[in-house]
Amino acid sequence: MSAATPNRINDFVIKIATVNGTGSASANGLLMKAVFRSGVPVVGKNYFPSNIQGMPTWYEIRVTRDGYRARSGTVDIMVALNAETYARDLQEVVSGGYFLYDSTWPRAALMKRDDITVLGVPFARLCNENFQGVRTRILMKNICYAGALAALCDIDLDVIRAMLAETYAKKPKLVDSNMLAIQLGYDYARANLPCPLPLRVEKMDATRGQIIIDGNTAAGLGCIYAGATVGAWYPITPSTSLMDAFKMFGDRLRVDPATGRKNYMMIQAEDELASIGMVIGANWNGARAFTATSGPGLSLMQEFLGLAYYTETPTVLFDVQRVGPSTGMPTRTQQADIRAAAYASHGDTRQVCIYPANPEECFQFALQAFDLAERLQTPVLVLSDIDIGMNDWMCPEFKWDENYVPDRGKVLDAEQLAGMEKFWRYYDHDNDGIPQRTIPGVSSRGAYFARGSGHNQYGGYTEDSRDYQLVLDRLRKKWLTAARLVPAAVIESAGQELGIVTVGSGDAPVREAIARLRSQGVHLDFMRVRGFPFGEEVERFLNEHKQNFIVEQNRDAQLRGLLTLETGVEKSRLRSILHYNGMPLAAGYVVAGVMSAVQDQARPAAQLVRP
């Protein structure tokens, strides 16, 4: 698609290249929300460095009248404010696109493309003439480009003005200075540039009932609504903002107005080993407790996750995945913890995992994670990623069901214990593999000794082969129960021969790819896996399709690996489309992957597709 395509109203991508630590985030947020408030669907993607100040950073705003939720993979308007990345930013613009730069300094030698339009606005000069102080000038330069873009893309200044008034309600002076910066950019562009461009915003009514939020904020809010009272974690990008959100909402929604006491506790642990230990201790003692981490933290937590599995202690863990292996690229996205999470810890340990695809599922799954963890008495790992967790997503406003009651599972109270002849901690009373549990402090009759060493079904220590195996086999039975309780896969099937399967943040780009492929005559049925162990619907879908494209964001086809291990499906039915460069997946990549496979049927099916 090129910028010359006739109707580009509400269908284009702006990418803004700046230096991190200069305050461009607020300008970018302002622009994105101005489009959203104009009733036009929008996608925001932040590509930031693992750094505090001075490295290149980009923000991408996709204006999408069709309401797509993934990045597009192309750039129509590049706002190039970082000289260090001019060259590559210039290359990234599609033919027929626009390149907006700060013309305070001559850059003519750098602009060597005849197929795009170069636009100059002297942002630095405008701000230097109108503002005092180095920091203010830098900040206002960002607001100034938002003004120029408003003129170029025909964004309503009244919408921007209203947003500034909301943001700085308590600092009216800032409203004035920000609005002045907007106006400077806006007026200059109107006077000197071909405003508006064909790439422009026209008001729609397609964002009613929607919000713009990131997945980590949604998950933190979900934990509050789930009734979590203890959050323990060790700071790690990109999970930190989830705990920040829990604290922010906790301070707002969980402080007793009469006493000022906090009905929650957040513990910054000394490391991830301690944070998961605290979560296990708190859950064992009857609180709803959770941690949030990312790859390196998940590695550190392995031993404790095995303890929680074997002692059957509810545990909730959010893994906001980032690029691995090792430290990897901490601010780039991937889905490369799928395997490590599924079998976290040594021995025959297996972990219940759920995979949200967007902020609304982060909110819902936070609640579900606690319910599942307590119902199943086992860890539940919620696998999000940077794309979901830290990017701004438009999604339906969360609604609260006042009838929600937390499922605390099979917890016996003092009265029930008094009526029992004997309490056996690991005995399968109900034939579903899930035993009964007691909370310390309730009754001596419920006292038991939780241990990671071999134990029998009554809770006693054992080294007896049969007694040990009875418990291990019951845990397997519980696993089969879990397959019926985790969120079912989302399936959209119309009896096609070909299926496409994805997980988590693969949802949006794969859905968009399906639409684009349809227009090219390729029809695909869709499945998004949402839980591990897999429900029976997963295997059925795979078997119903001659060929399934498995789209995921890691090198080693980890989801495909789990599907081959945990279902009876023939490997040859599963064909990978893998994306793992750290950028969020775009539909074009999926389309290309499917097309190359469809066009080249001669290739062996199991061969990996790496366009």
Place this chain on the structure above:
Amino acid sequence: MSFMSKPKVAHPDLPKNALGLTRRNYEGANSTLCAGCGHDSITAAIIEACWANAVEPRNLVKLSGIGCSSKTTAYFVAGAHGFNSVHGRMPSVATGANAANRQLLYLGVSGDGDTLSIGIGQFIHAIRRNLNMVYIIENNGVYGLTKGQFSASADVGSTAKKGEVNNQAPIDPVQLALTLGASFVARSFSGDKPQLVPLIQAAMHHKGFALIDVLSPCVTFNDHEGSTRSYQYSREHYDEAVHTDFVPPSADISVEYGPGEALPVTMHDGSRIVLRKIDKDYDPINRGNALARIRERLRENEYLTGLLHISTGQPEFHELNATPDVPLNELPYAVLNPGAAALSKVLARYR
């Protein structure tokens, strides 16, 4: 060590505590440790202290890591919940459990390997948080379950069973805790029950982190000549600096002690401890002086014992976190759930 189960019948004349329970009610499973293990004496002291303090069994939470010492939490108070966690990580499990319910009594039992090597990070952070718990180290200078390697508390010059000499400086949990600001620091010897029992009683009434380092000889791997953690060497080289008597809240102490060497300290719940100085140069209230004196005596190869330091009134974990008096795990969901209207209000800024 015994493979026979203890008879359940108790003699009707066994003395009862305020809850009407006998010492038998505070026992646990049979010990599987070696006959003569110092740890079993500590278990007996814990049972005695729990009985004397009339601890409600269901209100006790027993926590441990991995090692011989960590097994012992199964050997006392069967009516209490216990969590035998992973090696060196008991403090984090205790922290989480305590976060969930501040009203219970948390008793952790660990060893020198569990605390001073793999678990030293969690140990010092539990002190830093002033976690309200009793933390007992059963310190034998050796790894027993893996058959006799030196631990981080082994003294320089101490020999292993097969003659190897330790040449690395020991880590002393008492000095470590004192430098970290711990508010209750004690040392004792497993063979000195009259000293140990009131220390445990006092620790249970202390608000905040209460450390008791107990020299506890390993009869199998570290009780030979040349070891500085043998029964004989320990007996000869420990000196009680301060004797502690524990006085429950209800008792009247005025008649029992005259002025002079006795120093009564009132605990947060109204109970008292009376410190009687044995070493007249020792000051258990002044942290700096205590530390200096402990070091001075260690240079002479003497372990000072007793309640080596106490400071009351330091804010503990929950006070630092401003949580309510009601345990977090008892807050009803109606209190925790902000509801639909609040959600709509919160989401306004995302519209």
